[in-house]
Amino acid sequence: MSDTTMFELVSPERLLMSRDVSMVVVPGGEGFFGVLPRHSPLLSTLVPGVIDVYENDSITDRIFVAGGFAEVTGDRCTVLAEEAVAVADLDVEAADQRVADLRDNLKDAIGSEADRLIRRIAELEAVAVAMKFAKSS
Amino acid sequence: MPSLKDLKLRINSVKSTQKITSAMKMVAAAKLRRAQEQAEAARPYSVRMDRMIASLADKSSGVGGPKLLSGTGADDSHLLVVMTADRGLCGGFNTSIVRATRKRIGALEQDGKKVRLICVGRKGKDQLRRDYASLITDTIEGVTRKKVEFSSAADIGGRLLQMYENGEFDICTIIYNRFQSAMTQIVTEQQIIPASVPEEADGVAGLYEYEPDEEGILAELLPRNVATQIFSALLENTASEHGARMSAMDSATRNAGEMIDKLTLTYNRTRQGIITKELIEIISGAEAL
Numbered sequence: 059m060s061d062t063t064m065f066e067l068v069s070p071e072r073l074l075m076s077r078d079v080s081m082v083v084v085p086g087g088e089g090f091f092g093v094l095p096r097h098s099p100l101l102s103t104l105v106p107g108v109i110d111v112y113e114n115d116s117i118t119d120r121i122f123v124a125g126g127f128a129e130v131t132g133d134r135c136t137v138l139a140e141e142a143v144a145v146a147d148l149d150v151e152a153a154d155q156r157v158a159d160l161r162d163n164l165k166d167a168i169g170s171e172a173d174r175l176i177r178r179i180a181e182l183e184a185v186a187v188a189m190k191f192a193k194s195s
Numbered sequence: 196m197p198s199l200k201d202l203k204l205r206i207n208s209v210k211s212t213q214k215i216t217s218a219m220k221m222v223a224a225a226k227l228r229r230a231q232e233q234a235e236a237a238r239p240y241s242v243r244m245d246r247m248i249a250s251l252a253d254k255s256s257g258v259g260g261p262k263l264l265s266g267t268g269a270d271d272s273h274l275l276v277v278m279t280a281d282r283g284l285c286g287g288f289n290t291s292i293v294r295a296t297r298k299r300i301g302a303l304e305q306d307g308k309k310v311r312l313i314c315v316g317r318k319g320k321d322q323l324r325r326d327y328a329s330l331i332t333d334t335i336e337g338v339t340r341k342k343v344e345f346s347s348a349a350d351i352g353g354r355l356l357q358m359y360e361n362g363e364f365d366i367c368t369i370i371y372n373r374f375q376s377a378m379t380q381i382v383t384e385q386q387i388i389p390a391s392v393p394e395e396a397d398g399v400a401g402l403y404e405y406e407p408d409e410e411g412i413l414a415e416l417l418p419r420n421v422a423t424q425i426f427s428a429l430l431e432n433t434a435s436e437h438g439a440r441m442s443a444m445d446s447a448t449r450n451a452g453e454m455i456d457k458l459t460l461t462y463n464r465t466r467q468g469i470i471t472k473e474l475i476e477i478i479s480g481a482e483a484l
Contacts, residue, residue: 066239066243068239068240068243069240069345070237070240070345070348070422070423070426071233071236071237071240071345072236072237072239072240073236073239073240086406087406087407087411088406088407091406098402098404099402099403099404100403100404100405100406101247101250101251101403101404101405101406101412102405102406102412103406103407103411103412103415127244127247127412127415127416129243129246129247136243138240138243138244138247140345140349140419170357170360170361171357173357174353174354174357178353
């Protein structure tokens with residue numbers, strides 16, 4: 059058994075990252091968890107937050123994800139994320155703008171369309187809050 | 196017998212048509228390559244998502260499972276999402292999808308099911324509107340015009356889920372062209388709601404721990420899976436569209452070439468004929484003197 063774990067970050071558009079790392083910390087639905095080699099198999103949801111990639115005991119990448127899933131087995135950790143951005147490139151204003159745009163749409167929406175928008179706004183707001191937190195930490 | 200001038204005009208017009216078709220072929224080839232790359236790049240996501248669902252579905256495939264997996268328990272009303280291109284001039288691409296759709300609608304209606312349609316892409320709507328205008332509930336255009344974005348797939352997925360929650364349909368099927376090669380596209384009907392469970396690939400499924408729990412993950416995973424499947428169908432469809440257009444334009448260019456050859460031959464013959472005729476006239480005129 060090697061002392062690294064294969065970390066894969068996949069977005070719907072493409073495979074963003076695939077390499078051997080010593081540890082990753084991911085924002086699981088029930089709290090952050092670290093994945094080291096020979097981790098027990100785990101499937102988890104992710105909440106908006108930051109993935110820290112460790113190589114040789116130091117953080118080499120900090121990536122913000124807006125939710126998704128993580129699949130962990132003994133030798134790899136796969137993260138499926140619809141939106142993944144390096145923390146340095148985070149655009150908080152754009153996230154706020156998206157929320158504002160949807161709020162505008164909501165004014166004209168009716169019935170089930172409105173329900174859908176409300177849910178979407180709540181999701182995006184959570185993402186925006188998490189982004190601000192990630193940026194400041 | 197057409198005059199020389201007419202022939203010249205026709206040759207010129209076919210030549211300019213050929214220029215257009217060969218340019219369109221080049222453009223389609225470039226777009227095809229990009230679309231193929233994009234489809235290729237998107238594959239890891241859906242592969243991994245399938246793997247997760249396969250391992251989860253095993254565990255909660257009972258009646259109490261989520262509605263997106265087990266279905267509503269009925270199959271009375273069907274929703275067909277028909278994916279076509281926004282533009283024509285791509286051979287039988289749109290027609291073959293529409294034909295498959297008609298066949299499907301016919302079969303379903305024969306069984307007494309209720310059918311509704313959502314058309315993605317303008318061409319499908321235009322063709323289906325003639326016979327099934329009352330069935331079309333929604334049309335989405337412009338998705339494939341530029342690069343296919345995941346957000347537009349997520350948007351379509353969101354609409355479908357909303358309709359499903361409102362009980363507007365029991366089974367949702369997408370119809371699109373699967374890309375095989377630039378020459379062949381396969382019309383594919385794929386049921387996305389309730390989710391068809393992919394075959395279990397490896398035997399590690401039972402070993403997973405789940406956070407928060409199987410149901411919790413499935414509830415998050417399944418809606419996203421709908422969007423993912425739509426996204427990959429859109430990508431396949433776009434690649435197929437450009438492939439179909441490329442081969443259609445290739446044969447159009449070749450046809451134009453043949454036509455030019457034929458017309459040029461006729462033109463030369465006619466020209467020669469006229470010269471001979473004039474010579475005969477001059478000679479016989481001279482002899483008569």
